[in-house]
Amino acid sequence: MDSLLEVRGLCKYLDGQIVLGACSFSLAPGHITGLLGPNGAGKSTLLRTIAGLWRPDGGEILLHGRPISRRDRPKVAYMADHTLLPRELTVRQAVRWYRDLFPGLDLDRFRAVSGNLPEGEPVSRLSKGQAERLDLGLLLARDADLYLLDEPLGGVDPVERAKILSAAAGVMEDHNALLMATHLVHDIEPILDDVLFLRAGYVVLSASAEGLRQREGVSVEEKYMEVFGGGDR
C-alpha cells in the first residue's frame, strides 16, 4: 500500500538541543495512528513540524510522495493542545473566521462533532471541553488528507473523551489518515490501527496495533509500559 505521509530522517534542534533526531516513519491511508511517548519525547514538535509551523533542520516530509508545498498545506489539518482560534471572537465569528481560512467546511459534520456550543460566547470564555469540541469540530469538518491531533483528550471527562474518539474514528475514510499524540494509551487503544513510539526525539517503535497483539500477545498499553520502563513484562 502506498503511504499517505512519509517522514524521512526528520531532524529538529531547539536551542542547540536535538528535539527530533532523524525520525523516519510512514502513515498508511485509512489508518489511525497513535503517537505515544512520555513528556518531552518530541510528540508536539513532530506534529508542529509536519503541520509546517516549525521548519525541519534536516530530512523531508512527503505527502503523497511529494514535499508539502504551500498549496498542499490545507490538506494537513492540525489541532494544537490548546485552541488556536482568536480568543476575542465569539464562537459564531470564530467558525466564520475558520471558514474564511479553510473554505469548504462541512458544517453538518462540524455540528455533529461539536454539539451544542454557546454561539454568542467569546472563545476565551469556553470551558476546556467546549473549546476542544469546537476545535475538533472545525478540524474534522475539513476535507483534509491528514489530521494531526495534539493531546485532544487532555482535560476532558470520560464521556467527552468517548465522543471525541468516536468523532475522530467516524471521519476516517480510505483516502485520509489521522495521527494523534496522547498519553491516554488505554483510552485510544480501541480505535488505533498503528502506533508510533517516540522517546527523546527518536522513533523507537513503529508497528501495527493488531500486529502487536497477534505477534507479541500484548496490548498497546502493555507494550508502552514495556518500552518506557513502567511495566514488568
Add this chain to the structure above:
Amino acid sequence: MKGLWNSAKWELRESGVLRGQTLFFLGLWLVYDFNAAASWNGSGVPLLLSLHLLTFTSLAVYRGLKWPFTGSFDLERTSDRPAWQPVLGRTLAWTVVIAVGAALQQAAFRLCLNEMRDVWPRIYSDGDQRVAQLESWTGWVPFLVITGAGTAAYVLPLAVTLWCRSGRFRHRATMANAAVWLFAVVVLAYLVLRSIPLSISIPACIGICLSVSIWLLAYKVE
C-alpha cells in the same frame, strides 16, 4: 486576493475596533472633543482633538506586537495563504483606521481653527505663532504624512516581532522581548534617520519593514 481582504477584515474584528461598544464610545468621545474644543479653546485642544488618532496608532502598535504571538497567527500559517496577504492585508486595515483618525483630526482642526485664530492671540503672548503652527498641521500633505507615519508605526513593530520569532532565541521569544527590541530599534532609527526628510524616511520605513516582514513570515518564522 480574497486572503488579503479576509486578513484585513478579521484583523479589525479581532482588534475590537469594529465592535459596537467601541464605535459608540469613540462616537461619544468625538462629540465631547468638539464640545470641549468649542467651549474651552485652551492650549490642550490640539492634543484633545488628536486623541482618536493617538488611540488608533497605539492600538496598531499593540496589534503589530501581539499578532505574531497569537494562535490565529499559527493557524493562518497552516493555510495556503501566501505570506504577503496577511501582512499586507493587516497593514492596509491599519492604514485605513489611522487615516480615519487623521481625517477626524483634520476635520476637528479645520472646524476649530477660526475660533483659535480669534481667541489664541488674545490669551497667549505667542498666540499667532501657535495658530500658525496649527495651520501647518492642516491640509492634504500633513494628512498623508500623519497617515504614513501611523502606518510605519504598525509595520515597524510587526517587522521587529517577526524578527524576534525568527532569530536564535525564537522559541523563547515573548511579546515583552519584542517590545524591548522595538524600543531599541526606534531609538536607533531616530538617531540615524532624524536628518532625513519625512517624505523619504516614512516611505522607506514602510517599504523596508513590509518587505522584511513578508520575507521573514515566508522563510524564517517559527
